[in-house]
Structures are given as C-alpha cells and as structure tokens.
Amino acid sequence: MKKIVLLIFLISAISLKSQQKLAFSFAESPQTLLLNPGAETNFRSHYGIPMLSDFSFNIGLTGFNLNDLFSNDSRAFRTRFEQVLNKINSTDYMSFNTKVDVLNVGFRLDKKTYLSFGFYEELDFISYMPKDFIELFYYGNEPFLNRSFSLSQVSLKGDFLGVLHAGISKKISEKLNIGARVKIYSSSINIESLNNYGTYVSSTSNENIIRQSLNNINGQIRTSGIVDADDEYVDDPNEYFSRTFLGGNLGLGLDVGLTYHFTPQLEFSGSLLDIGFIKHSKNTKNFNIEGDYVLDGLNFQYDSSSLSNYWQQVEQDFKDKVITEQTYEGYTSWRPMKINAAFKYSFGERRDKSCYSKTHKEYYYNAIGFQIHNTMRPIKPQFSFTSFYEASLSKKIHTKFTHTINDYSSTIFGAATSLQLGKLHVFGGLDNILGVADVSTANTVAFNFGFNIVID
Amino acid sequence: MNISIKNVVTVFSLCFLISCTDNLNFDEINLNVDPVITAPLVYFELDQNDFFDTASASEIPMISDTSDFRVFKSSAIRNDIIQAVFDFEIENRFDRSFEVNIVFYDGNDNITRTIPSFNIAAQDLNYVVSDSIEIAAFPVFLTSRKVKVEVKLNPSSSQIDPNIYQIIKFKSTGTFYLSI
Numbered sequence: 001m002k003k004i005v006l007l008i009f010l011i012s013a014i015s016l017k018s019q020q021k022l023a024f025s026f027a028e029s030p031q032t033l034l035l036n037p038g039a040e041t042n043f044r045s046h047y048g049i050p051m052l053s054d055f056s057f058n059i060g061l062t063g064f065n066l067n068d069l070f071s072n073d074s075r076a077f078r079t080r081f082e083q084v085l086n087k088i089n090s091t092d093y094m095s096f097n098t099k100v101d102v103l104n105v106g107f108r109l110d111k112k113t114y115l116s117f118g119f120y121e122e123l124d125f126i127s128y129m130p131k132d133f134i135e136l137f138y139y140g141n142e143p144f145l146n147r148s149f150s151l152s153q154v155s156l157k158g159d160f161l162g163v164l165h166a167g168i169s170k171k172i173s174e175k176l177n178i179g180a181r182v183k184i185y186s187s188s189i190n191i192e193s194l195n196n197y198g199t200y201v202s203s204t205s206n207e208n209i210i211r212q213s214l215n216n217i218n219g220q221i222r223t224s225g226i227v228d229a230d231d232e233y234v235d236d237p238n239e240y241f242s243r244t245f246l247g248g249n250l251g252l253g254l255d256v257g258l259t260y261h262f263t264p265q266l267e268f269s270g271s272l273l274d275i276g277f278i279k280h281s282k283n284t285k286n287f288n289i290e291g292d293y294v295l296d297g298l299n300f301q302y303d304s305s306s307l308s309n310y311w312q313q314v315e316q317d318f319k320d321k322v323i324t325e326q327t328y329e330g331y332t333s334w335r336p337m338k339i340n341a342a343f344k345y346s347f348g349e350r351r352d353k354s355c356y357s358k359t360h361k362e363y364y365y366n367a368i369g370f371q372i373h374n375t376m377r378p379i380k381p382q383f384s385f386t387s388f389y390e391a392s393l394s395k396k397i398h399t400k401f402t403h404t405i406n407d408y409s410s411t412i413f414g415a416a417t418s419l420q421l422g423k424l425h426v427f428g429g430l431d432n433i434l435g436v437a438d439v440s441t442a443n444t445v446a447f448n449f450g451f452n453i454v455i456d
Numbered sequence: 457m458n459i460s461i462k463n464v465v466t467v468f469s470l471c472f473l474i475s476c477t478d479n480l481n482f483d484e485i486n487l488n489v490d491p492v493i494t495a496p497l498v499y500f501e502l503d504q505n506d507f508f509d510t511a512s513a514s515e516i517p518m519i520s521d522t523s524d525f526r527v528f529k530s531s532a533i534r535n536d537i538i539q540a541v542f543d544f545e546i547e548n549r550f551d552r553s554f555e556v557n558i559v560f561y562d563g564n565d566n567i568t569r570t571i572p573s574f575n576i577a578a579q580d581l582n583y584v585v586s587d588s589i590e591i592a593a594f595p596v597f598l599t600s601r602k603v604k605v606e607v608k609l610n611p612s613s614s615q616i617d618p619n620i621y622q623i624i625k626f627k628s629t630g631t632f633y634l635s636i
Binding site for chain 2: 138202207211212299
C-alpha cells in the first residue's frame with residue numbers, strides 16, 4: 001500500500017512535452033519537416049530508416065527533482081517526502097513524451113514542391129500535482145480545518161496514438177516557403193481528467209463541532225481504449241499497438257508552417273502543430289461525480305414513534321445529492337497544439353551547396369537566434385525560450401548549441417549535430433547536458449536522434 | 457574528418473554512460489502514511505418537551521436513540537486504524553442536570569464499548585469531554601456496528617415545565633488515526 005501511495009504520487013506528477021527544440025529550424029534535416037512543414041528542403045528525396053528515422057524522448061518534472069526525494073543522506077524518507085510535498089504547488093507537473101518514427105519518406109515533386117509522408121507513434125502523458133488531495137490523503141483532514149481542497153487541481157491527460165501524415169512544402173518565392181501537413185490520428189489509449197472543479201472543506205459549524213462540505217463538485221475521468229467492447233480491461237500490449245494503425249479512435253489534424261527570409265541572413269520560421277482532434281466513440285468508459293453535500297453528522301431525533309436509521313439516511317441523502325456514475329458516451333479530445341517560432345541571423349563565411357536541381361544555394365557557416373516553443377496544456381501552456389548558436393564545421397557537419405529557459409529550469413544547455421555520411425544523414429541532439437551529468441538533480445532530460453537516407 | 461556511425465553511436469552512448477545517479481538511495485523507501493481523519497458524528501438538540509409526557513403530565517426520566525455506526529465496516533479502516541478519539545461538546549441550558557451514556561454495539565447487540573457517563577450540571581454551557589480508544593488494547597471495538605446515546609434527566613425537586621423553553625445541545629466528532 002505504501003508503495004502504491006508513492007507510485008500514485010510520482011505518477012500523478014507526470015506529463016509529456018514533445019519539444020524537439022534542437023531539431024527545429026536546424027540544418028534542413030528531414031526531421032525539421034515534422035516540426036515545421038514549411039521548412040526549406042534542398043534534397044531530392046529522403047528515406048527514413050524504419051523505426052530510427054526520428055526518435056525523441058523527453059521527461060520532465062517541475063517543483064522537485066529525484067535528489068530531493070531519494071538523496072542518500074541521513075534524513076528519513078518520510079522527512080524528504082514531506083519536504084517535497086511542502087515544496088510543490090498545484091501548477092507543478094510531471095511529463096513524459098516519446099515519439100518513434102516508424103516510416104518517413106519524402107520526394108521532390110518539382111523544383112518548388114517537396115512532399116513527405118509517414119507514420120509515427122507517440123506516447124504522451126501530463127499530470128499536474130493535485131497537491132491538495134495528496135496532502136489530504138497523506139495527512140488526513142484533521143490538521144486542515146477550514147481549508148478548502150480544490151478538485152480543479154486534478155488535471156491529467158495521456159495519449160498513446162499512431163499518426164499517419166502527409167505534408168507538402170512549397171517554395172513561393174526566394175523569400176517565402178510555406179507548408180502544411182495533414183494528419184490522421186489513430187488513438188489507442190486516451191485518459192483525461194480535465195476541467196474539474198468544486199471543493200471539499202472541513203469547517204467549524206453551529207450544528208455540530210465540525211461540518212464536512214462538498215461544494216459544487218464536478219469531476220470526470222474520460223477514457224477510451226482501456227476496455228474492450230465487453231467492458232473488460234485490455235491487458236494485451238499487442239492490441240494496444242495494433243490499434244495505433246487506423247484501428248483505434250480516429251481523428252484529424254493539421255500542421256502549418258512557413259520560413260521567411262527578411263534578408264539573405266535574417267530568417268524567420270514558425271509553425272503550428274497538431275491543430276486537431278480525436279473523436280472517441282469506441283471502447284469508451286467514463287467516470288463522473290457531480291453535486292453538493294453538507295454533512296453535519298447523525299442528527300438524532302429521539303422520536304420513539306418513528307425510529308430512524310440515521311446512518312442509512314445519510315448514505316441515501318449523499319447518493320441523492322452527489323451523483324456518481326459510469327458512462328460509455330463518446331467524446332472528443334483535442335490534441336495539445338504546439339507553437340514554434342524562431343528568428344535566425346546567419347553570418348560568417350559563406351559556402352555554396354549543390355542542390356537537387358544542380359543549382360547552388362548560399363549558406364553561412366554561423367548563425368545565432370532564438371526560438372520559442374509553446375505547448376497548449378490543460379492548466380497553462382508549457383512555454384520555452386531558447387537562444388542558440390549554430391556552427392558548421394564543414395559542408396556536412398553542422399552543430400547547434402542551445403540555452404533554454406522553461407518551467408523546468410533556467411539553465412538547460414543542449415547540443416545537437418547533423419552529419420552527412422555519404423547519403424546517410426544522421427541527426428542527434430541532447431538537451432540538458434548538465435542534467436545528464438547527474439540526472440538526480442535534473443528536472444528534465446531530452447534527446448532526439450534520427451537516421452535518414454538523403455538524396456541530394 | 458573520418459566519421460562513422462560507430463563513432464556517433466559511441467558519443468551518444470557515452471552521454472548516458474556518464475550519467476550519474478550515485479547519490480540516490482532507493483533502498484530506504486519506507487513511507488508511512490498516517491492520516492488523521494475527523495468526521496462529525498451524532499448531534500442533537502432537545503428541549504423541555506422531549507422530557508415531558510403531556511398525556512400523563514409527567515417527566516420522562518430517560519430517552520435514547522440508536523443508529524447504525526458503519527465506520528468499521530470497511531476492512532481498509534479496520535486494518536489501518538490505530539486509535540479512535542471521540543470529542544463531545546454539550547451545552548445544557550436546563551436548570552436540571554443530565555447524565556449522558558454512549559454505548560457501542562456489534563451486529564448482535566453485544567456491547568463493544570461503553571464510554572464513561574457524562575454528568576452535565578445545570579446551566580453548564582460548555583461541557584467538553586473526550587474518550588480515546590487504543591485499538592490494540594480494545595480490538596473488539598472494531599466490531600462496533602451501532603451506537604446508542606442515552607440522555608437521563610437527573611432527579612430533582614423542581615419539575616420540568618413544558619411552557620418554559622430550555623434546551624440541551626449535544627455535538628460529537630470522531631477522530632481516527634490511521635497508519636497505512
């Protein structure tokens with residue numbers, strides 16, 4: 001039980017964040033197209049190595065780190081746990097995201113148009129810290145007379161889905177390149193508990209010593225995919241995977257993006273990703289609670305002519321006023337939309353690159369700039385600001401160094417490299433290099449890599 | 457520059473191999489969750505008419521009422537409870553004294569706990585008392601399924617006057633110390 005409590009505490013603080021900051025607007029790699037469908041491409045075609053063309057992993061935690069909870073010191077674990085509990089607040093969260101590109105290919109339709117399509121699987125989960133209810137469970141209500149515990153702190157969303165996508169990147173002019181990507185989502189699992197509200201209070205009262213109140217409670221957990229058509233929980237992992245390829249609940253999404261050159265050296269790129277929804281109609285199971293209730297206790301009447309079972313009355317009254325139910329209604333879930341934007345100023349030695357059409361394009365060996373990334377999340381958007389420096393070591397070796405400020409930390413340093421090894425394009429990036437040196441004190445670690453065959 | 461896939465993989469592997477978690481200790485995870493839960497229990501307000509039988513024009517010396525008490529029907533509570541503390545507050549605006557008896561019973565009406573009687577003096581507006589039960593010492597208390605509260609009007613030379621408004625208010629809470 002104690003381990004379960006701990007597990008709930010840890011899991012309840014997890015979320016997902018699909019920021020691939022390092023790859024955005026970098027080195028015209030095939031991965032960039034998934035982050036900005038309007039990214040410029042200067043290759044004839046690309047073929048992703050199946051399962052390896054783009055892999056990203058990101059785990060993050062705000063409010064505390066592993067060292068706070070598991071440090072090897074003389075304090076009792078209980079003391080550490082209580083210090084962490086005291087430290088966190090309800091907008092802290094844990095997140096987890098991983099994305100595996102199963103298939104990714106692209107080819108040039110004409111001089112100005114590049115098409116790409118593929119399929120990737122994504123696991124994404126975010127849960128904010130329901131500090132009120134963790135404390136209520138851990139300490140009980142006795143120490144918190146007259147404190148209001150808010151159900152709105154319970155906010156989580158998890159998805160396991162497959163995404164079939166097709167995109168187009170089109171050069172409009174020498175300055176402007178635009179693009180769009182259509183996505184068909186196939187949701188295998190969705191769990192979400194959002195927009196809950198209402199409070200629980202133990203307060204002093206005139207009727208009895210204390211009063212317990214549920215005020216305007218409205219909570220729900222919506223799920224799809226965890227039960228089958230017979231309402232039995234699915235325990236076969238293969239079934240979960242098989243549903244990600246058009247076998248689950250389907251949805252539709254759109255990515256749009258552009259790249260604009262103010263001057264040959266000053267570039268803006270921006271994208272909106274996952275503007276979309278999933279319609280959950282199969283294998284849904286929802287849990288709802290709604291109502292108000294005031295409990296003063298068992299009000300003995302001392303009426304010998306009408307003996308009452310007061311406890312039973314209270315239970316019935318509670319059931320009448322606080323409706324709890326399981327439903328199987330379908331629902332729509334929105335994908336967490338991402339906003340990316342970057343300004344980049346290139347400078348230094350120029351270089352030429354032979355492109356698909358036997359033309360040449362001029363590049364600079366160095367660039368500086370900044371990027372913003374924003375992922376729409378249930379309680380508040382996850383915002384990151386990244387400044388970066390890019391340096392090309394040769395025509396085929398590019399590097400990028402970043403410094404990011406976000407919810408996790410203000411000292412996240414990252415590095416990425418893009419290599420052209422013959423026709424093999426390799427991309428690799430690691431965010432929070434300092435954190436990797438000691439993950440116990442890091443609030444986030446992310447990495448991203450990909451292997452693609454690129455035909456110039 | 458001679459770069460191979462092997463080198464790239466080596467660099468990335470190195471990043472994770474040098475990752476350090478040596479300072480973490482997962483061996484002593486022993487989290488005792490000891491919540492203290494307090495809940496309102498029995499409350500009532502009685503006036504002079506509750507102790508006066510108009511038909512016979514005489515006092516009613518004792519009244520009692522009973523209810524189910526299902527706190528310990530939950531095996532989770534039974535397994536985790538360490539101590540139960542009952543707090544009582546009584547406001548007596550009668551010019552008569554009372555005795556209050558609280559008795560817990562199991563499902564077969566066997567007594568599982570008798571809380572020592574309270575004697576509330578006339579016009580005692582702030583009678584406060586607690587009763588603590590260590591479960592280890594009185595495990596039979598966990599079989600409690602009913603509670604009876606008996607209110608006795610102590611004998612007096614002055615009789616209840618049904619036309620003179622007087623009340624006695626009774627409040628109680630149960631505080632349950634758990635160790636999960």
